[in-house]
Amino acid sequence: MTYVRPTFRHPDLPKNNINFTKKDYEGALSTLCAGCGHDSISGAIAQACFELSVEPHRIAKLSGIGCSSKTPAYFLGNSHGFNTVHGRMPSVATGAYLANRDLLYFGVSGDGDSASIGMGQFVHAIRRNLNMVYLVMNNGCYGLTKGQDSATADNGSKSKAGSVNPFNAIDLVGLSMELGATFVARSFSGDKAQLIPLIKAAIKHPGFAFIDVISPCVTFNNNVGSTKSYDYVREHIEATSTVDFVPIMEEITADYEDGKEITLHDGSALQLQKLHQGWNPEDKLSAMIALQNAKDKGEILTGLVYIDPNTNALHDVLQTTQTPLNILKEDILCPGIDALEALNESLR
Amino acid sequence: MEPTNVHDPEYYHKVVDCQYACPAHTPVPEYIRLIAAEKYTEAYMVNWESNVFPGVLGRTCDRPCEPACRRGRVDEEPVAICRLKRVAADNKGDITHLLPKIPIKGNGKRIALIGAGPASLTVARDLAPLGYEIHVFDEQIKGGGMMRSQIPSFRLPESVLDEEVNNILNLGIHQHFKTYVSSLNSVLDDGYDAVFIGTGAPRGRDLSNLPGRAEGQANIHVGIEWLASVAFEHTKQIGKKVIVLGGGNTAMDCCRTSRRLGGEEVKVVVRSPFSEMRASPWEKEDAQHEDIPILDNHVPVSFVSENGKLKGMTFEKVHAVYDEKGKRSLVPTGEPHAFIEADNVLVAIGQENYFPWIERDLGIEFDKWEMPSVNSLTFQSTNEKVFFGGDAALGPKNVITAVAQGHSAAVSIDLYCQGKSLDVRPNPFTNLVSQKMGIHEWSYDSIVTNDDRFVVPQAEKVLTLKDRKKEVELGFDKLVGFKEAERCLNCDIQTVFTENRCIECDACMDVCPTDCITFTTNGTEEDLRTRLMAPSLRLAQDLLVSDTLAATGRVMVKDEDVCLHCGLCAERCPTSAWDMQKFFYNTTKAHHGCGQH
Structure with missing residues (x-):
């Protein structure tokens, strides 16, 4: 019997700026199926947080129900976590974010959790522009209940049992752009070189950052005829550009003849190379067109799709206090009878 | 890099660091697993087949396997391989029918x-x-x-x-x-x-030309000759004050034997710095444990006798100086010569x-x-x-x-x-077999334990110093032997990779606790080593490189250096592209028959 992760790590593991190694960003050993794309995404999230030197206790992981929503157990084991009711992660995220704006909110959801049962919640989280990363591990099927087609399964995609999906798919990327998300990206669990910089940029984005990650279900949706299999995705993948995340203070050395640099809110930057023709990530219309063109050609467009680096998240819109509620002292929360009377007076 | 040729038996052999470092290439992990399974007789016979003297070597081997042990690269100390061999020898049953x-x-x-x-x-x-x-x-x-x-x-x-x-x-x-x-x-x-x-x-080396050697003859002995004389019971005692010259294992045996034959103030005096003595570290420790000081950086100047009786020796104090090439020279410190009293001197400065x-x-x-x-x-x-x-x-x-x-x-x-050419050496016997037993089950204990190396208990000094024949080390008992055996990482259970099954899901790369596995574009070895998941600093440790992978054109590169052989890569592999396979390597012995089968 095995299935126990040894505690030994590579003796020469590099440390990040706050003296942590990758081990400090690990979670428990995954109990998902061997080869699940979700595990790869978990690895990418841990790696991105390590590279950004985020203190693990400054992160809150939020998820709903499903294979995807189990994953927060498998990364960032030293962070806060809340595994909510099915599809209700955005509500809990909203509450947590309003109560404590200082934490980094990392929402993990699946295609069932976000595109079916939680659709009503998902759209409002976007509309309200919570400052969070919202990552959907999208495998086009209900892996936890034996692989039925989900709402993101493509029309014509064949299931493992051989039935062909007759319904159109909900495109979460297009939907989030339509609803006004200011950071929209799509990636693939099998392409960490692209996924890790996207996650880092999403963490740095000051508003709602949405990443749709195609994540093959090896057990129920990795068959010939499926449009979410490793082979199909690799054959049809197209990138808007290559993505490179450059932290603040680091000198930018690349040249930009066929590329573009986007400065993020905190001064770090996204370097994009080999840009997709006619696409400008800061121009929503061109992003919409690029998406539609790819769809027409049967391509899976990945990479950064749209970004508006200057966005006002919910706290800014509501002009709430800068201080997390849990450290607001009684004298501020309860300013006394004089303040109450002054308020009442102003309303007379 | 070219794909690694794993059909060359030396590739997987080299992964089994202990076995590779052993001059006789004893299948170390194989017998350690047998010890853990309480199959002491079988463990003994695996040793006997390979190194002929398991009981002797389990007590006295120079253990080149232990510095090579992979555990020493991830943990503080290697597996106590040598003393586990003794556990097999101590607890074995009758072997006559197996000879x-x-x-x-x-x-x-x-x-x-x-x-x-x-x-x-x-x-x-x-x-x-x-x-x-x-x-x-x-x-x-x-x-x-x-x-x-x-x-x-x-x-x-x-x-x-x-x-x-x-x-x-x-x-x-x-x-x-x-x-x-x-x-x-x-x-x-x-x-x-x-x-x-x-x-x-x-022939033990002597200091024939050192002043006073001839005069002190009666009380100066060459180390190995003296030890032999003790072993065959010709010599039964020695003076109270003894100087042992030399820093090797023979010197350690001489000084400890002296303590048992009446030596009360026994000193080891050595030319080189303590850290550069040739004696094994554990032998030096055992000598010091028996109240024997080791005086380093002392170069013999002369034997001193009075009225035809040895009184002691004088030494020049030196310190080591190293040139740019690291070559050592011993330079006098200028301090006055040291005189050390002695009734006997044992010269253990090498043999030829x-x-x-x-x-x-x-x-x-x-x-x-x-x-x-x-x-x-x-x-x-x-x-x-x-x-x-x-x-x-x-x-x-x-x-x-x-x-x-x-x-x-x-x-x-x-x-x-048989009139055959001596240059055509028979091939070693090798075998490679999957160890998979079920979904989460392997035929070996793949869980890596966290125990520190166990210390071998010793008999009390007051008893051992009284009796030259009383064995100092008591050996591990069965339970501690089991725990120590479980520290072995089973490096002979190889991680075998089959390219055409891999779907590049990265599961192995994500789960590997020691970041051994990387999927990346191919390059030269020098270049690849800079692009792996973790620093790849020990160049003597090989990279296992796959053929080009169909889906992305990348290659799988595994740095063998600190692989724990925990099997998680194989467990998390959905297609069995990784498998844990036991590699058995046995150097050819004449009694297998040189091609006579």
């Missing part, structure tokens, strides 16, 4: 073995089962060579040595003890088909070969250091009938090296006697 059978009818060939030390006995063990008539000659009363004359009984009980020597001599070996061979020519004249010389390095009994007109070439010219692969000398092994062949090393050379020489002698 090789000697054919009733011989093959008509006669072999003479000169010296009955570990090298000769190994040759005897390997050749006797093939029907050779073996004649062994030794000047002592019993077999064992330096294992008997130089290793003190408090480290190696005579009963253990006798048992293992007799296991070999009982294979129908013709024994000629108390027989000093004074002429190789006369041995050759007796019509042997081949002669093996395993006479060791019998000595072949006065080999005539120089027999076709055996000797070099300017009076060493025979010996082929380091076949151990044949320039006289095709004469083979060398052990310390006699290439200079003083250790028991396990002597055994390894004995195996090689036996293969050569067998080939020679």
Whole structure:
């Protein structure tokens, strides 16, 4: 019997700026199926947080129900976590974010959790522009209940049992752009070189950052005829550009003849190379067109799709206090009878 | 890089660091697993097959395997491989039915073995089962060579040595003890088909030219001669104050033996700095534990006698200076010479070969250091009938090296006697078998334990110092032996990768606790080592590189360096592109038959 992760790590593991190694960003050993794309995404999230030197206790992981929503157990084991009711992660995220704006909110959801049962919640989280990363591990099927087609399964995609999906798919990327998300990206669990910089940029984005990650279900949706299999995705993948995340203070050395640099809110930057023709990530219309063109050609467009680096998240819109509620002292929360009377007076 | 050729048996062999480092290539993880399974007899026989003297080596081996042990690279200390061997020897059952059978009818060939030390006995063990008539000659009363004359009984009980020597001599070996061979020519004249010389390095170095040496003669002894004299019970006591010169394991044996024969103030005095002494660290510790100070950086100047009786020695104090190339020189500090009192001095500053009994007109070439010219692969000398092994062949090393050379020489002698070329060496026996038993089950204990290395208990000093024959180390008991055995990482359970099954889901890369696995674009080795998941600093450790992967054109690169062989890559692989397969590697011994099967 095995299935126990040894505690030994590579003796020469590099440390990040706050003296942590990758081990400090690990979670428990995954109990998902061997080869699940979700595990790869978990690895990418841990790696991105390590590279950004985020203190693990400054992160809150939020998820709903499903294979995807189990994953927060498998990364960032030293962070806060809340595994909510099915599809209700955005509500809990909203509450947590309003109560404590200082934490980094990392929402993990699946295609069932976000595109079916939680659709009503998902759209409002976007509309309200919570400052969070919202990552959907999208495998086009209900892996936890034996692989039925989900709402993101493509029309014509064949299931493992051989039935062909007759319904159109909900495109979460297009939907989030339509609803006004200011950071929209799509990636693939099998392409960490692209996924890790996207996650880092999403963490740095000051508003709602949405990443749709195609994540093959090896057990129920990795068959010939499926449009979410490793082979199909690799054959049809197209990138808007290559993505490179450059932290603040680091000198930018690349040249930009066929590329573009986007400065993020905190001064770090996204370097994009080999840009997709006619696409400008800061121009929503061109992003919409690029998406539609790819769809027409049967391509899976990945990479950064749209970004508006200057966005006002919910706290800014509501002009709430800068201080997390849990450290607001009684004298501020309860300013006394004089303040109450002054308020009442102003309303007379 | 080109895809790694895993069909070359040396690739996986090298991954098993301990076995690869062992001169005899004993399948270490295999016998450690048997110990954990309480199969002590089987564990003993795996050892016996490979290193011939498990009980002896489990107490006295120089253990080149332990510094090589992978555990030492991820944990603070390596597995106590040597002392686990002793657990097998201590707890084994009857092995007589497992020993090789000697054919009733011989093959008509006669072999003479000169010296009955570990090298000769190994040759005897390997050749006797093939029907050779073996004649062994030794000047002592019993077999064992330096294992008997130089290793003190408090480290190696005579009963253990006798048992293992007799296991070999009982294979129908013709024994000629108390027989000093004074002429190789006369041995050759007796019509042997081949002669093996395993006479060791019998001459201890002396300080003949140091002032006062002659005057102090009665109280100055050469270390190995003195140890032999103690072992054969000619010497039973020594003075109260003893100086032991030298920093090797013989010096440690001399000083500890002195403590047991009446030495009260025993000091080891050595020229070099403490850290550069040749003695094994554990031997130095054991000496210090017996209240023996080790004075380093002291160069002998003279022996001092008064009225014909030794009084002590004077030493010049030095310190080590290193030039740019790291070459050491010992430079006097300028302090006044130190005088150290002594009733006896034991000189243990090295030993050398000595072949006065080999005539120089027999076709055996000797070099300017009076060493025979010996082929380091076949151990044949320039006289095709004469083979060398052990310390006699290439200079003083250790028991396990002597055994390894004995195996090689036996293969050569067998080939020679069949009229075959000695250069075409038989292949090692190898086997590679999957260890998968079920979804989360492997046939080996893949869980990596966190225990620190266990300390071998010792008998109380007040008891051991009273009795020269009382063994100091008590050995692990079965339970501690089990726990120590569980520290082994099972490096012979190889991570075998099959490219065409891989779907590049990255699961193995994500789960690997020590970041051994990387999927990346191919490059030169130098370039690849800079692009792996974790720093790849130990260049002697190989990279396992796959063929180009179909889906992305990348390659899988695994740095073998700190792989824990935990099997998680194989468990998390959805397509069994990774599998854990047990690699068994056994160097060819003559008694397997050189291509005779």
